[in-house]
Amino acid sequence: MSDGQTVQTAPLRVAVIATSWQERVSLQALVEANPAFEFLGSAADAEKLVDCLAGSVPDVVVTDIAPEASDALKTLFELSHALPSLVLLSDDPDSDWILDALPADAAAILPRNAMPAEIVVSIEAVAAGLCVVTRDVLVRLLAGTRAPxxxxxxxxxxxxxxxxxxxxxxxxxxxxxxxxxxxxxxxxxxxxxxxxxxxxxxxxxxxxxxxxxxxxxxxxxx
The missing domain is CATH 1.10.10.10 (Winged helix-like DNA-binding domain superfamily/Winged helix DNA-binding domain)
Structure with missing residues (x-):
């Protein structure tokens, strides 16, 4: 800006769903280490997360529970009219259910062993309305692997x-x-x-x- 002032943007509100407490702690540390993010809370499933957040709606939910988590989040957050975007960590990001879930339920799908930097970039991407998928998933979406x-x-x-x-x-x-x-x-x-x-x-x-x-x-x- 001409007067030397900078525009301050609000941090992205991020929550975590993971079945393992070690995974929850690891993802929480990742979020809290980034000044562009605000960590809202974590839980083992969607219902417990909603209780934990007490009415707050995150911009992005990072989860390793699929595909049930997205459906539960839609139901539990539907009254807010502001569904969070999802970053989904999966053991098998190329499986058929991923192709079923992607159009409606997930904005980013990463392997569970994704690098921290990849998760951070994906959080920022889905918050901006973008989709993130692996190369293999993209190829299958564009070309398909099975004849009708x-x-x-x-x-x-x-x-x-x-x-x-x-x-x-x-x-x-x-x-x-x-x-x-x-x-x-x-x-x-x-x-x-x-x-x-x-x-x-x-x-x-x-x-x-x-x-x-x-x-x-x-x-x-x-």
Whole structure:
């Protein structure tokens, strides 16, 4: 600034969920060592974290619990209208459930043995609205590793119903099962039934693949 003053930005509020107390202590030390972060608290699961925070909502949650943590956080923080971003530490960041969770539930996915600097950069990235994934996950998202079932079988693609198209569009918007059920006023089991039908018709094996195939065949646009 021309008058020599600097703009002070508020530190990022960071919380931790980890099953191991050693991991919680390690992540807490990492957060507290960075002056750009404010450590809010830690717990072994999402419910205990919410109790620990007593109404405060973090900007970012670093967690090694997946994929249940993201769903629990959505439910527990939904009244605040300000869901935290997630940095997920996983033993298997390239597994299929990661591809299912990524569009809706996580902004960063790192291996559990990620370097401290990588975790710090990921916290800053997700707080800025960016996604962080490993190279292998990115390659699978862009190109895919499995051929759709309808190509293998040679069967023609079956058209989706209007309700299934609506559910698929909600998947593309990043909604979880509970959110879809709430918006459509249907049960969770009915949502699962629709998803099963969508996957079967498109030949998809997970949510990400279903959205990609739905876009490819013109059922939805993103």
């Amino acid at each position: 079932r309808q190509k293998l079988s040679g069967e023609p693609l079956e058209a989706l119903t209007l309700r299934e198209i609506g559910v698929l569009a909600m998947l593309a918007d990043g909604l979880g099962n509970k959110e879809i059920a709430r918006q459509l006023d249907i049960s969770d089991n009915t949502v699962k039934f629709h998803l099963s039908s969508i996957f079967g018709k498109l030949g998809a094996t997970n949510r990400t693949e279903a959205v990609m195939l739905g876009m490819r065949h013109g059922f939805i646009m993103v």
